[in-house]
Amino acid sequence: MKITFLGTGTSHGIPMLGCTCRVCTSSDPRNQRMRPSILVEADKHIIIDTCPDFRTQLMRHPIRRLDAVLFTHWHADHILGLDDLRPFNYWQEGAIPLYGSAQTLDRIKKIFSYIFEPGPYEGAPNVQTRVIGGPFDLDGLWVEPLKILHGKLEILGFKIDDFAYITDASFIPETTQAQIKNIGCLVLNALRYKPHPAHFCLEQSIQQIERINPGRAFLTHIAHQLEHQEVEGCLPSHIRMAYDGLTLEL
Numbered sequence: 001m002k003i004t005f006l007g008t009g010t011s012h013g014i015p016m017l018g019c020t021c022r023v024c025t026s027s028d029p030r031n032q033r034m035r036p037s038i039l040v041e042a043d044k045h046i047i048i049d050t051c052p053d054f055r056t057q058l059m060r061h062p063i064r065r066l067d068a069v070l071f072t073h074w075h076a077d078h079i080l081g082l083d084d085l086r087p088f089n090y091w092q093e094g095a096i097p098l099y100g101s102a103q104t105l106d107r108i109k110k111i112f113s114y115i116f117e118p119g120p121y122e123g124a125p126n127v128q129t130r131v132i133g134g135p136f137d138l139d140g141l142w143v144e145p146l147k148i149l150h151g152k153l154e155i156l157g158f159k160i161d162d163f164a165y166i167t168d169a170s171f172i173p174e175t176t177q178a179q180i181k182n183i184g185c186l187v188l189n190a191l192r193y194k195p196h197p198a199h200f201c202l203e204q205s206i207q208q209i210e211r212i213n214p215g216r217a218f219l220t221h222i223a224h225q226l227e228h229q230e231v232e233g234c235l236p237s238h239i240r241m242a243y244d245g246l247t248l249e250l
């Protein structure tokens with residue numbers, strides 16, 4: 001299985017519009033972060049979240065077929081590239097399955113009402129929502145939803161084989177920690193140095209990683225306070241900063 005980080009930035013992307021800080025103006029491409037998403041390639045191609053940069057991301061990492069989208073939650077930085085699924089409808093038969101919690105899919109249906117209302121606009125993407133009620137087989141890949149809290153909102157991370165992807169978490173319940181204890185590879189969000197009500201800050205993220213004890217871990221959903229090389233220099237060697245375009249062979 002191959003993982004490609006399509007985007008590793010927080011909701012506004014890095015550089016942030018109008019910002020002249022050292023990270024937003026950095027010449028290190030690892031400090032330029034699109035909104036968060038990953039591509040999972042096994043026998044199938046799966047995307048986790050269709051962020052507003054979805055089209056640009058897939059221009060950089062072209063795929064001809066997309067078998068499913070998994071949604072962590074319905075916030076704009078995770079769903080607003082949804083309409084850009086349309087080209088795949090030209091290249092492949094059938095509706096593209098969209099997996100998410102009942103609440104996430106319900107919100108997506110409201111936000112993209114023109115796709116889901118009766119007699120939809122004929123130019124709308126051909127998609128089909130599938131509510132995640134527990135672990136499920138996705139065309140041969142075993143996917144376990146991971147319940148986490150994002151502020152007060154319950155959202156999902158995903159465990160696929162020996163890999164787990166968690167973004168936008170501010171709390172990981174004991175049951176979820178047990179699900180991913182000692183996992184081979186963990187991706188976890190780390191926003192900035194200062195605490196935030198709805199996202200782990202760097203220190204909290206490192207504490208969580210120590211508890212979960214993965215073989216290796218990668219940080220994502222990163223804001224412009226964190227300079228890539230500087231932060232990585234302070235991290236233990238099994239924890240790395242993810243960056244756009246980073247690929248992992250698992």
Ligand SMILES: [Zn+2]
Nearest residue numbers: 011075077168
């Ligand atoms: Zn987010």
Ligand SMILES: [Zn+2]
Nearest residue numbers: 019021024224
């Ligand atoms: Zn900045």
Ligand SMILES: [Zn+2]
Nearest residue numbers: 073075150168
């Ligand atoms: Zn969010």
